Amino acid sequence: MNYSTDEISLIQEANKVADLPPKIAEAKHLGALAEIDIPDPNKDVVSADDLQHRQFVTGEFWKKIPAFKNISTEEFLDTKWQNKNTIHKIAKLEEFLKDLTSQEFINDAVKGMDEAPMNLRLSPYILSLINWDDPYIDPLRIQFIPLGASREPDHPKLTLDSLSEQDDSPVPGLVHRYFDKALFLPLDVCPVYCRFCTRSYAIGSDTDTIDKVSFKPVPDNWNKAFAYIASRPEIEDIVISGGDAYMLVPDRIRQIGEVLLDIPHIRRLRFATKGPAVMPMKILTDTAWTDALVDMVDLGRSKSKEVVLHTHFNSANEITQITRDAMDLLFKRGVTVRNQSVLIRGVNDTAEEMIHLVRKLSYMNVQPYYVYQHDMVQGTEEMRTSVAQTEEVERAVRGVTAGFNTPLFVTDAPGGGGKRDVHSYDYYDRVTGISVYRSPSVDENKLYLYFDPISSLPEKGKKLWEDESLHDDLINNAIKASGFANLSPAL
Numbered sequence: 001m002n003y004s005t006d007e008i009s010l011i012q013e014a015n016k017v018a019d020l021p022p023k024i025a026e027a028k029h030l031g032a033l034a035e036i037d038i039p040d041p042n043k044d045v046v047s048a049d050d051l052q053h054r055q056f057v058t059g060e061f062w063k064k065i066p067a068f069k070n071i072s073t074e075e076f077l078d079t080k081w082q083n084k085n086t087i088h089k090i091a092k093l094e095e096f097l098k099d100l101t102s103q104e105f106i107n108d109a110v111k112g113m114d115e116a117p118m119n120l121r122l123s124p125y126i127l128s129l130i131n132w133d134d135p136y137i138d139p140l141r142i143q144f145i146p147l148g149a150s151r152e153p154d155h156p157k158l159t160l161d162s163l164s165e166q167d168d169s170p171v172p173g174l175v176h177r178y179f180d181k182a183l184f185l186p187l188d189v190c191p192v193y194c195r196f197c198t199r200s201y202a203i204g205s206d207t208d209t210i211d212k213v214s215f216k217p218v219p220d221n222w223n224k225a226f227a228y229i230a231s232r233p234e235i236e237d238i239v240i241s242g243g244d245a246y247m248l249v250p251d252r253i254r255q256i257g258e259v260l261l262d263i264p265h266i267r268r269l270r271f272a273t274k275g276p277a278v279m280p281m282k283i284l285t286d287t288a289w290t291d292a293l294v295d296m297v298d299l300g301r302s303k304s305k306e307v308v309l310h311t312h313f314n315s316a317n318e319i320t321q322i323t324r325d326a327m328d329l330l331f332k333r334g335v336t337v338r339n340q341s342v343l344i345r346g347v348n349d350t351a352e353e354m355i356h357l358v359r360k361l362s363y364m365n366v367q368p369y370y371v372y373q374h375d376m377v378q379g380t381e382e383m384r385t386s387v388a389q390t391e392e393v394e395r396a397v398r399g400v401t402a403g404f405n406t407p408l409f410v411t412d413a414p415g416g417g418g419k420r421d422v423h424s425y426d427y428y429d430r431v432t433g434i435s436v437y438r439s440p441s442v443d444e445n446k447l448y449l450y451f452d453p454i455s456s457l458p459e460k461g462k463k464l465w466e467d468e469s470l471h472d473d474l475i476n477n478a479i480k481a482s483g484f485a486n487l488s489p490a491l
């Protein structure tokens with residue numbers, strides 16, 4: 001089944017109607033309420049601003065971009081068109097930006113790409129949502145296009161595979177760190193390349209489309225991963241990440257789902273994708289892909305197993321009416337969607353921005369699950385925040401909406417400690433920016449340290465890090481102060 005333009009506009013119409021204040025007398029089940037005297041409220045009247053999260057960008061917003069001014073809704077919603085017009089090369093980006101933004105910015109982006117560890121992949125959807133009048137502070141630009149000028153030097157304690165995933169990997173493409181859950185990385189390509197990607201050690205090494213793969217047999221390392229999972233009765237939960245499930249052709253989604261759901265001890269699967277944030281129309285118009293996902297959800301349900309989609313919105317600016325239609329479609333077809341964000345300086349590191357994002361996601365039935373403290377990733381120092389800042393945002397968010405729509409703020413502790421509630425450190429020094437965590441479920445004999453970006457520290461802290469001969473002392477002092485000097489730091 002394929003959605004025609006008419007059907008898509010019908011979906012959009014249906015959503016608009018749902019947004020109108022109910023006409024009480026006309027609504028089928030509300031008629032009796034018209035007679036009731038409304039009790040005096042004990043709350044102030046809300047303003048339109050308070051409900052801003054219910055506003056979704058509609059219309060042909062892409063037409064303000066010269067290159068897209070003749071693109072119809074039907075074309076814009078076509079995944080093939082989005083893919084064909086995705087920008088992979090900096091030269092193409094330069095050309096695209098020529099009449100759109102300042103030469104100063106373009107030069108800066110070229111310099112940034114020269115130094116960046118990640119590839120470039122920008123869909124027309126994303127390119128249309130960036131404010132090119134002020135790209136420096138745009139939350140989408142910050143995530144996907146590095147600049148030369150704003151770089152901060154990496155923290156001296158940063159290592160490339162900061163989560164030490166390779167140490168917990170029994171088979172290439174499988175990470176088994178926790179007792180009952182494992183991370184399966186079937187591929188290394190994504191529908192966008194995030195500058196802050198934790199897996200920049202592995203992701204995006206080639207940017208070829210992987211459609212070709214669909215006619216080949218299952219790759220050897222997949223079968224090895226499946227065999228390992230089948231051999232470990234304690235594993236109940238598989239995260240299928242990557243790379244990104246958006247890049248798996250429908251047959252691959254089915255193969256992974258069918259094999260894993262056949263393993264008796266597997267109870268839960270999550271397909272993880274950034275796709276809805278950068279190309280939501282795929283869910284509406286690449287029906288073969290959406291059907292494959294829904295079929296796996298249904299297959300799981302028939303076996304009393306849970307199959308869900310985990311996505312990755314970081315900014316409300318990534319969300320439009322197209323996104324909402326896509327999330328509505330998944331909801332109607334019985335797919336649970338949860339979201340994992342990364343807390344990024346300039347993107348969502350204020351209470352206001354994070355609350356707005358959480359409310360908007362909740363409104364679309366997307367459950368905010370995690371907000372990650374930014375990992376210590378090469379070349380992204382200016383995107384990280386301090387632990388103190390993350391805690392402050394968390395304080396503001398908790399309580400604004402339903403508890404089950406309130407994300408848990410976590411630090412994925414460097415050195416392989418896994419996810420820790422950001423508040424749960426045994427010690428945190430705001431001057432040196434060192435936080436010390438324990439992670440008994442991973443290794444009860446170890447301590448895991450996170451380091452705030454040096455630019456976020458008070459002058460005194462900045463000075464201390466300037467002197468390399470002091471670094472060991474700073475760390476040892478923090479470990480002593482934590483009261484767990486008997487444990488060994490994972491460094």
Ligand SMILES: *Cc1c(COP(=O)(O)O)cnc(C)c1O
Nearest residue numbers: 175176177178181182183239419
């Ligand atoms: C995050 C992660 C998981 C899943 O953890 P949840 O807290 O259940 O979301 C599993 N394995 C690895 C290695 C991970 O990093």
Ligand code: SF4
Nearest residue numbers: 190193194197243274
């Ligand atoms: S989509 Fe996810 S895996 Fe891919 S580059 Fe972004 S953060 Fe990394």
